[in-house]
Amino acid sequence: MCPQGFVASGFSLKVEPPQGGSLDDTALNGIRLHCTRGNSKLNAHVVESKSGRWGSWSEPEWCPGGGFLQAFSLRVESPAGLGDDTAANDVRFRCSGGAVVAGPGLGWGRFGPWSNPCPKGVCGLQTKVDPPRGLQDDTALNDARFFCCSD
Numbered sequence: 001m002c003p004q005g006f007v008a009s010g011f012s013l014k015v016e017p018p019q020g021g022s023l024d025d026t027a028l029n030g031i032r033l034h035c036t037r038g039n040s041k042l043n044a045h046v047v048e049s050k051s052g053r054w055g056s057w058s059e060p061e062w063c064p065g066g067g068f069l070q071a072f073s074l075r076v077e078s079p080a081g082l083g084d085d086t087a088a089n090d091v092r093f094r095c096s097g098g099a100v101v102a103g104p105g106l107g108w109g110r111f112g113p114w115s116n117p118c119p120k121g122v123c124g125l126q127t128k129v130d131p132p133r134g135l136q137d138d139t140a141l142n143d144a145r146f147f148c149c150s151d
Contacts, residue, residue, distance in 0.1 A: 001124035002035030003045050007149055008069045008122040010034035010044070010062035011093065013103045016055035016140070026140035027077070027086040027106045029055045033125055039066040049127040052140030058104045063095035068121035070096050072146055077109030087130070087139040096121065118148035 002008060014030030030051025034044045041062065063069060075090035090105025094114065124147035130139045 001147065002033065002047055002149070004151075006035035006037050006045055006123070007120070008033040008047075009036045009067065009095075010041070010060040011069065011091070011101075011103065012058045012060045013091065013105055014051050014055045014057050015090075015103075015105050016052075018106065024138055025084050025086050025106075026052055026054045026138050027089040027108065028091070029053070029129075029140040030057070031091060031125060031127060031141070031144055032057065032060075033069070033122065034060045034062070035123070036068075047124065049125050049144075050129045051127070052129050052138075053132060054138075054140060061101045061103060063093070063097070063101055064099050065097060067095040067097045067099065069093045069101075069146075070119070070121060071115045071117040072122070072144070073111045073114050074144055075105060075107075075109050075111045085137050085139050087142040088144065091144065093122075115146065118146070120149040120151070122146045123149035
């Protein structure tokens with residue numbers, strides 16, 4: 001959760017790039033919220049829920065004009081059966097003011113419906129991460145929940 005008086009105005013993603021061939025892809029491994037107070041990004045506080053081990057963190061994507069995150073849509077790939085499953089691949093947010101800010105995730109799957117908006121902004125997150133399976137098909141981040149600010 002963001003500290004008291006802060007709201008998420010940006011986010012970054014931990015993404016494993018496509019591995020190619022018969023190698024195992026995990027795609028989206030983690031989400032961080034960048035919480036700010038007022039219009040300043042200088043004192044941003046970063047919060048993160050559980051993340052997978054693969055990939056690297058992107059630079060933050062920020063809402064324009066000092067806006068904050070209000071709603072989200074997660075890109076998820078349907079199960080591949082005997083193929084390579086990735087589960088969650090990307091996330092996008094709608095900001096106060098209406099701008100949509102997309103993450104640098106992968107393009108597999110489809111974006112789901114938009115969440116209900118948080119009138120006072122997003123202040124926290126919870127992720128569901130599949131543990132490493134060794135020689136089996138790893139998926140890493142499978143789902144995300146975002147919490148609305150209460151004050």
